[in-house]
Amino acid sequence: MEQADDGTPALKPGRGRRKADDVRRATLVAASELLMDEGVGAVTFSKVAARAGVSKVTLYKWWPSPGALALDAYFATSxxxxxxxxxxxxxxxxxxxxxxxxxxxxxxxxxxxxxxxxxxxxxxxxxxxxxxxxxxxxxxxxxxxxxxxxxxxxxxxxxxxxxxxxxxxxxxxxxxxxxxxxxxxxxxxxxxxxxxxxxxx
Amino acid sequence: MEQADDGTPALKPGRGRRKADDVRRATLVAASELLMDEGVGAVTFSKVAARAGVSKVTLYKWWPSPGALALDAYFATSxxxxxxxxxxxxxxxxxxxxxxxxxxxxxxxxxxxxxxxxxxxxxxxxxxxxxxxxxxxxxxxxxxxxxxxxxxxxxxxxxxxxxxxxxxxxxxxxxxxxxxxxxxxxxxxxxxxxxxxxxxx
Missing domain, CATH: 1.10.357.10 (Tetracycline Repressor, domain 2)
Incomplete structure:
Protein backbone atom coordinates (compact mmCIF):
# COMPACT_ATOMS: atom_id res chain seq x y z
CA MET A 1 0.00 0.00 0.00
CA GLU A 2 1.29 3.49 -0.86
CA GLN A 3 2.27 6.05 1.74
CA ALA A 4 2.80 9.79 1.59
CA ASP A 5 6.26 11.03 2.59
CA ASP A 6 4.93 13.17 5.41
CA GLY A 7 3.68 10.17 7.30
CA THR A 8 0.00 10.57 6.55
CA PRO A 9 -1.89 7.80 4.79
CA ALA A 10 -1.54 7.81 1.01
CA LEU A 11 -3.81 9.73 -1.31
CA LYS A 12 -5.66 7.39 -3.62
CA PRO A 13 -6.92 8.59 -6.97
CA GLY A 14 -10.49 9.70 -6.66
CA ARG A 15 -10.91 8.53 -3.11
CA GLY A 16 -9.08 11.13 -1.05
CA ARG A 17 -7.00 10.40 1.99
CA ARG A 18 -7.39 7.14 3.80
CA LYS A 19 -9.55 7.88 6.81
CA ALA A 20 -7.99 7.86 10.26
CA ASP A 21 -10.43 5.17 11.39
CA ASP A 22 -9.42 2.90 8.52
CA VAL A 23 -5.74 3.43 9.26
CA ARG A 24 -6.30 2.66 12.91
CA ARG A 25 -8.28 -0.48 12.11
CA ALA A 26 -5.68 -1.74 9.60
CA THR A 27 -2.94 -1.06 12.11
CA LEU A 28 -4.67 -2.99 14.89
CA VAL A 29 -5.38 -5.93 12.57
CA ALA A 30 -1.73 -6.06 11.46
CA ALA A 31 -0.47 -5.79 15.05
CA SER A 32 -2.87 -8.47 16.21
CA GLU A 33 -1.77 -10.86 13.45
CA LEU A 34 1.91 -10.35 14.30
CA LEU A 35 1.12 -10.79 17.99
CA MET A 36 -0.74 -14.07 17.51
CA ASP A 37 1.66 -15.49 14.90
CA GLU A 38 5.02 -14.48 16.34
CA GLY A 39 4.48 -13.15 19.87
CA VAL A 40 4.74 -9.75 21.47
CA GLY A 41 8.43 -9.34 20.57
CA ALA A 42 7.48 -9.27 16.88
CA VAL A 43 5.17 -6.28 17.30
CA THR A 44 7.53 -3.48 16.27
CA PHE A 45 6.51 -0.19 14.64
CA SER A 46 8.48 -1.16 11.51
CA LYS A 47 6.83 -4.55 11.05
CA VAL A 48 3.32 -3.30 11.80
CA ALA A 49 3.75 -0.28 9.49
CA ALA A 50 4.91 -2.51 6.65
CA ARG A 51 2.12 -5.03 7.14
CA ALA A 52 -0.65 -2.44 7.50
CA GLY A 53 0.62 -0.17 4.72
CA VAL A 54 0.80 2.69 7.19
CA SER A 55 3.55 5.20 7.85
CA LYS A 56 5.79 4.53 10.84
CA VAL A 57 5.48 8.21 11.73
CA THR A 58 1.75 7.74 12.22
CA LEU A 59 2.36 4.85 14.61
CA TYR A 60 4.85 6.92 16.61
CA LYS A 61 2.26 9.70 16.84
CA TRP A 62 -0.55 7.45 18.00
CA TRP A 63 1.17 4.97 20.32
CA PRO A 64 3.83 5.67 22.96
CA SER A 65 5.45 2.23 22.51
CA PRO A 66 5.12 -0.94 20.42
CA GLY A 67 3.83 -2.66 23.59
CA ALA A 68 1.01 -0.14 23.85
CA LEU A 69 0.05 -0.91 20.23
CA ALA A 70 0.22 -4.66 20.91
CA LEU A 71 -2.05 -4.33 23.94
CA ASP A 72 -4.56 -2.13 22.08
CA ALA A 73 -4.62 -4.73 19.31
CA TYR A 74 -5.14 -7.55 21.78
CA PHE A 75 -7.89 -5.67 23.59
CA ALA A 76 -9.66 -4.88 20.30
CA THR A 77 -9.54 -8.43 18.95
CA SER A 78 -10.52 -10.15 22.20
CA MET B 1 36.75 -21.76 50.02
CA GLU B 2 38.99 -24.47 48.57
CA GLN B 3 37.79 -27.00 46.08
CA ALA B 4 39.17 -30.35 44.96
CA ASP B 5 39.86 -30.67 41.25
CA ASP B 6 37.50 -33.58 40.81
CA GLY B 7 34.52 -31.43 41.66
CA THR B 8 33.91 -32.75 45.14
CA PRO B 9 34.00 -30.41 48.11
CA ALA B 10 37.49 -29.60 49.39
CA LEU B 11 39.25 -31.70 52.00
CA LYS B 12 39.99 -29.63 55.05
CA PRO B 13 42.88 -30.55 57.33
CA GLY B 14 41.65 -32.71 60.19
CA ARG B 15 37.98 -32.34 59.29
CA GLY B 16 37.52 -34.58 56.32
CA ARG B 17 35.40 -33.80 53.31
CA ARG B 18 32.76 -31.15 53.55
CA LYS B 19 29.50 -32.98 54.03
CA ALA B 20 27.01 -33.11 51.18
CA ASP B 21 24.34 -31.49 53.36
CA ASP B 22 26.61 -28.54 54.11
CA VAL B 23 27.46 -28.13 50.45
CA ARG B 24 23.80 -28.21 49.53
CA ARG B 25 22.90 -25.69 52.21
CA ALA B 26 25.73 -23.30 51.22
CA THR B 27 24.69 -23.61 47.57
CA LEU B 28 21.06 -22.80 48.28
CA VAL B 29 22.03 -19.81 50.45
CA ALA B 30 24.30 -18.45 47.72
CA ALA B 31 21.67 -19.00 45.02
CA SER B 32 19.00 -17.36 47.15
CA GLU B 33 21.17 -14.30 47.79
CA LEU B 34 21.92 -13.89 44.09
CA LEU B 35 18.23 -14.36 43.29
CA MET B 36 17.04 -11.72 45.75
CA ASP B 37 19.84 -9.23 45.00
CA GLU B 38 20.08 -9.48 41.23
CA GLY B 39 17.14 -11.52 39.96
CA VAL B 40 16.77 -14.95 38.40
CA GLY B 41 19.05 -14.12 35.44
CA ALA B 42 21.98 -13.79 37.85
CA VAL B 43 21.60 -17.33 39.16
CA THR B 44 24.18 -19.10 36.97
CA PHE B 45 26.18 -22.19 37.98
CA SER B 46 29.41 -20.15 37.76
CA LYS B 47 28.26 -17.34 40.03
CA VAL B 48 26.64 -19.66 42.58
CA ALA B 49 29.70 -21.96 42.63
CA ALA B 50 32.03 -19.01 43.24
CA ARG B 51 29.86 -17.53 45.96
CA ALA B 52 29.25 -20.83 47.78
CA GLY B 53 32.82 -22.09 47.40
CA VAL B 54 31.52 -25.18 45.67
CA SER B 55 32.65 -26.87 42.49
CA LYS B 56 30.62 -26.14 39.37
CA VAL B 57 30.78 -29.86 38.56
CA THR B 58 28.82 -30.57 41.75
CA LEU B 59 26.11 -28.13 40.73
CA TYR B 60 25.85 -29.73 37.28
CA LYS B 61 25.47 -33.12 38.96
CA TRP B 62 22.77 -32.01 41.37
CA TRP B 63 20.66 -29.61 39.33
CA PRO B 64 19.50 -29.99 35.71
CA SER B 65 19.51 -26.21 35.11
CA PRO B 66 20.34 -22.95 36.89
CA GLY B 67 16.58 -22.28 36.99
CA ALA B 68 16.03 -25.50 38.92
CA LEU B 69 18.66 -24.39 41.43
CA ALA B 70 17.06 -20.94 41.71
CA LEU B 71 13.63 -22.45 42.37
CA ASP B 72 14.98 -24.90 44.98
CA ALA B 73 16.67 -21.96 46.69
CA TYR B 74 13.49 -19.89 46.62
CA PHE B 75 11.41 -22.79 47.94
CA ALA B 76 13.90 -23.44 50.77
CA THR B 77 14.15 -19.82 51.89
CA SER B 78 10.43 -19.06 51.69
Whole structure:
Protein backbone atom coordinates (compact mmCIF):
# COMPACT_ATOMS: atom_id res chain seq x y z
CA MET A 1 0.00 0.00 0.00
CA GLU A 2 1.29 3.49 -0.86
CA GLN A 3 2.27 6.05 1.74
CA ALA A 4 2.80 9.79 1.59
CA ASP A 5 6.26 11.03 2.59
CA ASP A 6 4.93 13.17 5.41
CA GLY A 7 3.68 10.17 7.30
CA THR A 8 0.00 10.57 6.55
CA PRO A 9 -1.89 7.80 4.79
CA ALA A 10 -1.54 7.81 1.01
CA LEU A 11 -3.81 9.73 -1.31
CA LYS A 12 -5.66 7.39 -3.62
CA PRO A 13 -6.92 8.59 -6.97
CA GLY A 14 -10.49 9.70 -6.66
CA ARG A 15 -10.91 8.53 -3.11
CA GLY A 16 -9.08 11.13 -1.05
CA ARG A 17 -7.00 10.40 1.99
CA ARG A 18 -7.39 7.14 3.80
CA LYS A 19 -9.55 7.88 6.81
CA ALA A 20 -7.99 7.86 10.26
CA ASP A 21 -10.43 5.17 11.39
CA ASP A 22 -9.42 2.90 8.52
CA VAL A 23 -5.74 3.43 9.26
CA ARG A 24 -6.30 2.66 12.91
CA ARG A 25 -8.28 -0.48 12.11
CA ALA A 26 -5.68 -1.74 9.60
CA THR A 27 -2.94 -1.06 12.11
CA LEU A 28 -4.67 -2.99 14.89
CA VAL A 29 -5.38 -5.93 12.57
CA ALA A 30 -1.73 -6.06 11.46
CA ALA A 31 -0.47 -5.79 15.05
CA SER A 32 -2.87 -8.47 16.21
CA GLU A 33 -1.77 -10.86 13.45
CA LEU A 34 1.91 -10.35 14.30
CA LEU A 35 1.12 -10.79 17.99
CA MET A 36 -0.74 -14.07 17.51
CA ASP A 37 1.66 -15.49 14.90
CA GLU A 38 5.02 -14.48 16.34
CA GLY A 39 4.48 -13.15 19.87
CA VAL A 40 4.74 -9.75 21.47
CA GLY A 41 8.43 -9.34 20.57
CA ALA A 42 7.48 -9.27 16.88
CA VAL A 43 5.17 -6.28 17.30
CA THR A 44 7.53 -3.48 16.27
CA PHE A 45 6.51 -0.19 14.64
CA SER A 46 8.48 -1.16 11.51
CA LYS A 47 6.83 -4.55 11.05
CA VAL A 48 3.32 -3.30 11.80
CA ALA A 49 3.75 -0.28 9.49
CA ALA A 50 4.91 -2.51 6.65
CA ARG A 51 2.12 -5.03 7.14
CA ALA A 52 -0.65 -2.44 7.50
CA GLY A 53 0.62 -0.17 4.72
CA VAL A 54 0.80 2.69 7.19
CA SER A 55 3.55 5.20 7.85
CA LYS A 56 5.79 4.53 10.84
CA VAL A 57 5.48 8.21 11.73
CA THR A 58 1.75 7.74 12.22
CA LEU A 59 2.36 4.85 14.61
CA TYR A 60 4.85 6.92 16.61
CA LYS A 61 2.26 9.70 16.84
CA TRP A 62 -0.55 7.45 18.00
CA TRP A 63 1.17 4.97 20.32
CA PRO A 64 3.83 5.67 22.96
CA SER A 65 5.45 2.23 22.51
CA PRO A 66 5.12 -0.94 20.42
CA GLY A 67 3.83 -2.66 23.59
CA ALA A 68 1.01 -0.14 23.85
CA LEU A 69 0.05 -0.91 20.23
CA ALA A 70 0.22 -4.66 20.91
CA LEU A 71 -2.05 -4.33 23.94
CA ASP A 72 -4.56 -2.13 22.08
CA ALA A 73 -4.62 -4.73 19.31
CA TYR A 74 -5.14 -7.55 21.78
CA PHE A 75 -7.89 -5.67 23.59
CA ALA A 76 -9.66 -4.88 20.30
CA THR A 77 -9.54 -8.43 18.95
CA SER A 78 -10.52 -10.15 22.20
CA UNK A 79 -13.33 -7.70 22.94
CA UNK A 80 -16.01 -9.71 21.17
CA UNK A 81 -14.88 -13.14 22.43
CA UNK A 82 -14.70 -11.79 25.95
CA UNK A 83 -17.92 -9.76 25.95
CA UNK A 84 -19.93 -9.84 29.18
CA UNK A 85 -23.42 -11.13 28.53
CA UNK A 86 -26.27 -9.82 30.66
CA UNK A 87 -29.31 -12.12 30.67
CA UNK A 88 -30.12 -11.13 34.25
CA UNK A 89 -28.80 -14.45 35.62
CA UNK A 90 -25.33 -13.80 37.01
CA UNK A 91 -24.37 -17.48 37.40
CA UNK A 92 -25.28 -18.20 33.80
CA UNK A 93 -23.55 -15.09 32.47
CA UNK A 94 -20.33 -15.63 34.44
CA UNK A 95 -20.24 -19.27 33.33
CA UNK A 96 -20.58 -18.29 29.66
CA UNK A 97 -17.99 -15.53 29.84
CA UNK A 98 -15.42 -17.52 31.84
CA UNK A 99 -15.78 -20.59 29.64
CA UNK A 100 -15.07 -18.38 26.62
CA UNK A 101 -12.11 -16.94 28.53
CA UNK A 102 -10.51 -20.34 29.27
CA UNK A 103 -11.20 -21.42 25.68
CA UNK A 104 -9.24 -18.36 24.54
CA UNK A 105 -6.45 -19.19 27.00
CA UNK A 106 -6.31 -22.75 25.69
CA UNK A 107 -6.09 -21.42 22.09
CA UNK A 108 -3.83 -18.38 22.60
CA UNK A 109 -2.25 -19.09 25.97
CA UNK A 110 1.30 -18.82 24.66
CA UNK A 111 0.65 -15.33 23.29
CA UNK A 112 -1.06 -14.14 26.46
CA UNK A 113 1.58 -15.66 28.74
CA UNK A 114 4.25 -14.13 26.48
CA UNK A 115 2.82 -10.64 26.97
CA UNK A 116 2.45 -10.96 30.75
CA UNK A 117 5.87 -12.62 31.02
CA UNK A 118 7.69 -9.96 28.98
CA UNK A 119 5.91 -7.21 30.93
CA UNK A 120 7.65 -8.33 34.13
CA UNK A 121 11.01 -7.06 32.84
CA UNK A 122 9.84 -4.31 30.44
CA UNK A 123 8.50 -1.17 32.15
CA UNK A 124 6.89 0.23 28.96
CA UNK A 125 5.06 -3.03 28.29
CA UNK A 126 4.08 -3.28 31.95
CA UNK A 127 2.57 0.20 31.84
CA UNK A 128 0.76 -0.61 28.58
CA UNK A 129 -0.55 -3.92 29.96
CA UNK A 130 -1.94 -2.19 33.02
CA UNK A 131 -3.46 0.92 31.42
CA UNK A 132 -4.50 -0.48 28.03
CA UNK A 133 -5.70 -3.94 29.00
CA UNK A 134 -5.97 -4.89 32.67
CA UNK A 135 -7.76 -1.77 33.88
CA UNK A 136 -10.27 -1.88 31.00
CA UNK A 137 -11.00 -5.59 31.44
CA UNK A 138 -11.37 -5.21 35.22
CA UNK A 139 -13.77 -2.30 34.72
CA UNK A 140 -15.96 -4.35 32.36
CA UNK A 141 -16.05 -7.26 34.81
CA UNK A 142 -16.85 -5.02 37.78
CA UNK A 143 -19.61 -3.36 35.73
CA UNK A 144 -21.34 -6.73 35.18
CA UNK A 145 -20.84 -7.73 38.83
CA UNK A 146 -22.21 -4.36 39.91
CA UNK A 147 -25.38 -4.94 37.90
CA UNK A 148 -25.78 -8.26 39.72
CA UNK A 149 -25.21 -6.52 43.04
CA UNK A 150 -27.89 -3.95 42.23
CA UNK A 151 -30.22 -6.80 41.25
CA UNK A 152 -29.69 -8.36 44.68
CA UNK A 153 -27.76 -11.39 43.36
CA UNK A 154 -24.55 -10.38 45.13
CA UNK A 155 -24.56 -9.04 48.71
CA UNK A 156 -24.11 -5.28 49.23
CA UNK A 157 -21.02 -5.69 51.43
CA UNK A 158 -19.03 -7.77 48.90
CA UNK A 159 -15.88 -6.19 47.44
CA UNK A 160 -16.31 -6.64 43.68
CA UNK A 161 -12.66 -6.02 42.77
CA UNK A 162 -11.62 -9.08 44.80
CA UNK A 163 -14.12 -11.21 42.84
CA UNK A 164 -12.28 -10.29 39.63
CA UNK A 165 -9.07 -11.77 41.09
CA UNK A 166 -10.92 -14.90 42.24
CA UNK A 167 -12.46 -15.61 38.83
CA UNK A 168 -10.28 -14.30 36.00
CA UNK A 169 -7.17 -14.07 38.21
CA UNK A 170 -7.58 -17.72 39.19
CA UNK A 171 -7.48 -18.61 35.48
CA UNK A 172 -4.36 -16.49 34.88
CA UNK A 173 -2.78 -18.36 37.81
CA UNK A 174 -3.25 -21.71 36.03
CA UNK A 175 -1.89 -20.22 32.80
CA UNK A 176 1.21 -18.55 34.27
CA UNK A 177 2.12 -21.00 37.06
CA UNK A 178 0.95 -24.19 35.41
CA UNK A 179 0.09 -27.27 37.44
CA UNK A 180 -3.61 -27.92 36.86
CA UNK A 181 -5.70 -27.77 33.67
CA UNK A 182 -7.85 -24.85 32.49
CA UNK A 183 -11.19 -26.58 31.92
CA UNK A 184 -14.87 -25.72 31.94
CA UNK A 185 -15.16 -27.85 35.08
CA UNK A 186 -12.60 -25.57 36.74
CA UNK A 187 -14.71 -22.53 35.79
CA UNK A 188 -17.77 -24.17 37.31
CA UNK A 189 -15.88 -24.79 40.57
CA UNK A 190 -14.68 -21.17 40.72
CA UNK A 191 -18.21 -19.84 40.34
CA UNK A 192 -19.82 -22.37 42.70
CA UNK A 193 -17.22 -21.70 45.42
CA UNK A 194 -18.03 -18.00 45.39
CA UNK A 195 -21.77 -18.08 44.90
CA UNK A 196 -22.48 -20.73 47.49
CA UNK A 197 -19.44 -20.40 49.74
CA UNK A 198 -17.27 -23.36 50.73
CA UNK A 199 -18.39 -23.89 54.32
CA UNK A 200 -21.22 -26.19 55.40
CA UNK A 201 -24.56 -24.68 56.36
CA MET B 1 36.75 -21.76 50.02
CA GLU B 2 38.99 -24.47 48.57
CA GLN B 3 37.79 -27.00 46.08
CA ALA B 4 39.17 -30.35 44.96
CA ASP B 5 39.86 -30.67 41.25
CA ASP B 6 37.50 -33.58 40.81
CA GLY B 7 34.52 -31.43 41.66
CA THR B 8 33.91 -32.75 45.14
CA PRO B 9 34.00 -30.41 48.11
CA ALA B 10 37.49 -29.60 49.39
CA LEU B 11 39.25 -31.70 52.00
CA LYS B 12 39.99 -29.63 55.05
CA PRO B 13 42.88 -30.55 57.33
CA GLY B 14 41.65 -32.71 60.19
CA ARG B 15 37.98 -32.34 59.29
CA GLY B 16 37.52 -34.58 56.32
CA ARG B 17 35.40 -33.80 53.31
CA ARG B 18 32.76 -31.15 53.55
CA LYS B 19 29.50 -32.98 54.03
CA ALA B 20 27.01 -33.11 51.18
CA ASP B 21 24.34 -31.49 53.36
CA ASP B 22 26.61 -28.54 54.11
CA VAL B 23 27.46 -28.13 50.45
CA ARG B 24 23.80 -28.21 49.53
CA ARG B 25 22.90 -25.69 52.21
CA ALA B 26 25.73 -23.30 51.22
CA THR B 27 24.69 -23.61 47.57
CA LEU B 28 21.06 -22.80 48.28
CA VAL B 29 22.03 -19.81 50.45
CA ALA B 30 24.30 -18.45 47.72
CA ALA B 31 21.67 -19.00 45.02
CA SER B 32 19.00 -17.36 47.15
CA GLU B 33 21.17 -14.30 47.79
CA LEU B 34 21.92 -13.89 44.09
CA LEU B 35 18.23 -14.36 43.29
CA MET B 36 17.04 -11.72 45.75
CA ASP B 37 19.84 -9.23 45.00
CA GLU B 38 20.08 -9.48 41.23
CA GLY B 39 17.14 -11.52 39.96
CA VAL B 40 16.77 -14.95 38.40
CA GLY B 41 19.05 -14.12 35.44
CA ALA B 42 21.98 -13.79 37.85
CA VAL B 43 21.60 -17.33 39.16
CA THR B 44 24.18 -19.10 36.97
CA PHE B 45 26.18 -22.19 37.98
CA SER B 46 29.41 -20.15 37.76
CA LYS B 47 28.26 -17.34 40.03
CA VAL B 48 26.64 -19.66 42.58
CA ALA B 49 29.70 -21.96 42.63
CA ALA B 50 32.03 -19.01 43.24
CA ARG B 51 29.86 -17.53 45.96
CA ALA B 52 29.25 -20.83 47.78
CA GLY B 53 32.82 -22.09 47.40
CA VAL B 54 31.52 -25.18 45.67
CA SER B 55 32.65 -26.87 42.49
CA LYS B 56 30.62 -26.14 39.37
CA VAL B 57 30.78 -29.86 38.56
CA THR B 58 28.82 -30.57 41.75
CA LEU B 59 26.11 -28.13 40.73
CA TYR B 60 25.85 -29.73 37.28
CA LYS B 61 25.47 -33.12 38.96
CA TRP B 62 22.77 -32.01 41.37
CA TRP B 63 20.66 -29.61 39.33
CA PRO B 64 19.50 -29.99 35.71
CA SER B 65 19.51 -26.21 35.11
CA PRO B 66 20.34 -22.95 36.89
CA GLY B 67 16.58 -22.28 36.99
CA ALA B 68 16.03 -25.50 38.92
CA LEU B 69 18.66 -24.39 41.43
CA ALA B 70 17.06 -20.94 41.71
CA LEU B 71 13.63 -22.45 42.37
CA ASP B 72 14.98 -24.90 44.98
CA ALA B 73 16.67 -21.96 46.69
CA TYR B 74 13.49 -19.89 46.62
CA PHE B 75 11.41 -22.79 47.94
CA ALA B 76 13.90 -23.44 50.77
CA THR B 77 14.15 -19.82 51.89
CA SER B 78 10.43 -19.06 51.69
CA UNK B 79 9.42 -22.31 53.40
CA UNK B 80 9.43 -20.86 56.90
CA UNK B 81 7.77 -17.55 56.00
CA UNK B 82 5.09 -19.40 54.08
CA UNK B 83 4.48 -22.22 56.56
CA UNK B 84 0.85 -23.31 56.98
CA UNK B 85 -0.22 -22.97 60.59
CA UNK B 86 -2.80 -25.40 61.96
CA UNK B 87 -4.57 -24.11 65.06
CA UNK B 88 -7.75 -25.92 64.07
CA UNK B 89 -9.41 -22.67 62.93
CA UNK B 90 -9.21 -22.55 59.13
CA UNK B 91 -10.22 -18.89 58.80
CA UNK B 92 -7.57 -17.80 61.28
CA UNK B 93 -4.88 -20.00 59.74
CA UNK B 94 -5.59 -18.93 56.15
CA UNK B 95 -5.61 -15.28 57.22
CA UNK B 96 -2.20 -15.62 58.91
CA UNK B 97 -0.63 -17.52 56.03
CA UNK B 98 -2.02 -15.29 53.27
CA UNK B 99 -1.07 -12.09 55.09
CA UNK B 100 2.50 -13.42 55.34
CA UNK B 101 2.29 -14.29 51.64
CA UNK B 102 1.26 -10.78 50.54
CA UNK B 103 3.89 -9.29 52.88
CA UNK B 104 6.49 -11.41 51.06
CA UNK B 105 5.09 -10.28 47.70
CA UNK B 106 5.31 -6.65 48.78
CA UNK B 107 8.95 -7.17 49.87
CA UNK B 108 10.18 -9.48 47.10
CA UNK B 109 7.58 -8.97 44.40
CA UNK B 110 10.12 -7.98 41.75
CA UNK B 111 12.08 -11.20 42.27
CA UNK B 112 8.99 -13.40 42.22
CA UNK B 113 7.52 -11.63 39.19
CA UNK B 114 10.92 -11.90 37.51
CA UNK B 115 10.95 -15.68 37.92
CA UNK B 116 7.39 -16.16 36.69
CA UNK B 117 7.94 -13.68 33.85
CA UNK B 118 11.16 -15.31 32.62
CA UNK B 119 9.57 -18.77 32.86
CA UNK B 120 7.05 -17.79 30.16
CA UNK B 121 9.78 -17.81 27.50
CA UNK B 122 12.26 -20.28 29.05
CA UNK B 123 11.13 -23.94 28.94
CA UNK B 124 13.78 -25.12 31.47
CA UNK B 125 12.78 -22.45 33.97
CA UNK B 126 9.10 -23.16 33.34
CA UNK B 127 9.63 -26.85 34.09
CA UNK B 128 11.61 -26.00 37.22
CA UNK B 129 8.98 -23.51 38.39
CA UNK B 130 6.24 -26.10 38.01
CA UNK B 131 7.98 -29.17 39.47
CA UNK B 132 10.20 -27.52 42.09
CA UNK B 133 7.93 -24.78 43.37
CA UNK B 134 4.31 -24.63 42.22
CA UNK B 135 3.46 -28.31 42.72
CA UNK B 136 5.06 -28.38 46.18
CA UNK B 137 3.35 -25.19 47.35
CA UNK B 138 -0.02 -26.34 45.99
CA UNK B 139 0.36 -29.68 47.78
CA UNK B 140 1.07 -27.94 51.09
CA UNK B 141 -1.96 -25.67 50.67
CA UNK B 142 -4.25 -28.55 49.70
CA UNK B 143 -2.99 -30.52 52.71
CA UNK B 144 -4.09 -27.74 55.09
CA UNK B 145 -7.42 -27.34 53.29
CA UNK B 146 -7.92 -31.08 53.40
CA UNK B 147 -7.48 -31.09 57.19
CA UNK B 148 -10.17 -28.39 57.38
CA UNK B 149 -12.41 -30.47 55.13
CA UNK B 150 -11.96 -33.52 57.37
CA UNK B 151 -12.76 -31.32 60.39
CA UNK B 152 -16.04 -30.33 58.74
CA UNK B 153 -15.04 -26.69 58.17
CA UNK B 154 -15.13 -27.03 54.36
CA UNK B 155 -17.89 -28.95 52.60
CA UNK B 156 -17.15 -32.46 51.29
CA UNK B 157 -18.07 -31.59 47.69
CA UNK B 158 -15.70 -28.61 47.39
CA UNK B 159 -12.79 -28.95 44.93
CA UNK B 160 -9.75 -27.96 47.00
CA UNK B 161 -7.42 -27.33 44.04
CA UNK B 162 -9.70 -24.53 42.82
CA UNK B 163 -9.49 -22.88 46.26
CA UNK B 164 -5.72 -22.64 45.83
CA UNK B 165 -6.25 -20.60 42.65
CA UNK B 166 -8.83 -18.38 44.37
CA UNK B 167 -6.58 -17.53 47.32
CA UNK B 168 -2.88 -17.63 46.36
CA UNK B 169 -3.63 -17.36 42.63
CA UNK B 170 -5.71 -14.23 43.22
CA UNK B 171 -2.63 -12.66 44.89
CA UNK B 172 -0.35 -13.67 41.99
CA UNK B 173 -2.88 -12.00 39.69
CA UNK B 174 -2.45 -8.65 41.47
CA UNK B 175 1.33 -9.08 41.38
CA UNK B 176 1.65 -10.04 37.70
CA UNK B 177 -1.17 -7.99 36.14
CA UNK B 178 -1.04 -5.00 38.48
CA UNK B 179 -4.03 -2.72 38.94
CA UNK B 180 -5.07 -3.06 42.58
CA UNK B 181 -2.97 -3.22 45.77
CA UNK B 182 -1.90 -6.36 47.63
CA UNK B 183 -3.09 -5.57 51.14
CA UNK B 184 -4.23 -7.44 54.25
CA UNK B 185 -7.72 -6.09 53.54
CA UNK B 186 -7.61 -7.81 50.15
CA UNK B 187 -6.66 -11.09 51.87
CA UNK B 188 -9.61 -10.70 54.24
CA UNK B 189 -11.97 -10.17 51.28
CA UNK B 190 -10.64 -13.27 49.50
CA UNK B 191 -11.22 -15.46 52.54
CA UNK B 192 -14.62 -13.96 53.42
CA UNK B 193 -15.88 -14.35 49.83
CA UNK B 194 -15.12 -18.07 49.88
CA UNK B 195 -16.08 -18.96 53.43
CA UNK B 196 -19.37 -17.14 53.42
CA UNK B 197 -20.16 -17.00 49.71
CA UNK B 198 -21.08 -13.77 47.92
CA UNK B 199 -24.83 -14.26 47.49
CA UNK B 200 -27.50 -13.09 49.94
CA UNK B 201 -29.14 -15.62 52.23
Missing amino acids: RETLAFPDTGDVRHDLTEQLRAFVDLMNRSGTTIAGIVGAAQSDPDLSEALSTRYVQHRRALAVERLSTAQQAGQIREDVDLESIVDQLWGACYHRLLLPAQPLTHEFVDHLIANLLRGITPG | RETLAFPDTGDVRHDLTEQLRAFVDLMNRSGTTIAGIVGAAQSDPDLSEALSTRYVQHRRALAVERLSTAQQAGQIREDVDLESIVDQLWGACYHRLLLPAQPLTHEFVDHLIANLLRGITPG
